[in-house]
Amino acid sequence: MKFTVLTLFPEMVDAFFSHGMIARAIENELVKASTVNIRDFAFNRHNSVDDRPYGGGCGMVMRPEPLFAAIHEAKRFSSDSRVILMSPQGAPFDQARAVDMASSSQDFVFVCGRYEGIDERVFLSCVDEELSIGDYVMTGGELAAMVIMDAVIRLVPGVLGGDASAELDSFRNNRLEHAHYTRPSVYNGMSVPDVLLSGNHEKIEKWRQSSSLKRTLLKRPDLFDKRPFSSEEKDILKKWYHEMEQ
């Protein structure tokens, strides 16, 4: 799986590719990643990548020629690639989409716009998909591309330590992850729940399921619309109810 990021600020994205789990995934050749500077394809007199909008109005629009050329250059090195535009108008990116992308056989070309956006003719003729990371407006698409690549690359087989941890992620099966504890066992007078030190894996699993249910109820009850209570969760809720009623 290859990620090519088209951007006016390749250094931003190259820094992202040079740290932590992402850097290790690239070093171990689990994924390929590169940046293309859109400005390298601005062959007009002033090397300009943007211009004033037809019809007037404020702001600037990214010109079509450099983007067309950069996209075609990026696609040259891939037999089957998907061109994704980062934009507030895009489909909302979420964990389900990350899982789909991580299992895709396609390569990805991310187009990071700046200014007010890109010329519509590029969108109509080159872009396969438009993605948004949230309903807010940033100064450019680079952070959105990095957020998406981060969430996707960690799901590529072999990138995480044990693949199991990807399974247990928050939002996996529409539940938040259970609480985490590590050494020391007592910190600032607060101790770790005894069950986690018991070595009783059945009880530990039960506790974790209960912790995940509690947190999802409190922080993201909307997730139950996507996946209603399981029978095990109903049993936990009944137990809580009886404990509270006593």
Ligand SMILES: Nc1nonc1C(=O)N1CCN(Cc2ccccn2)CC1
């Ligand atoms: N929210 C987001 N989730 O993805 N990207 C964003 C985001 O806010 N931005 C700001 C505007 N940029 C410029 C732009 C505007 C329209 C079409 C193409 N490019 C892109 C990235």
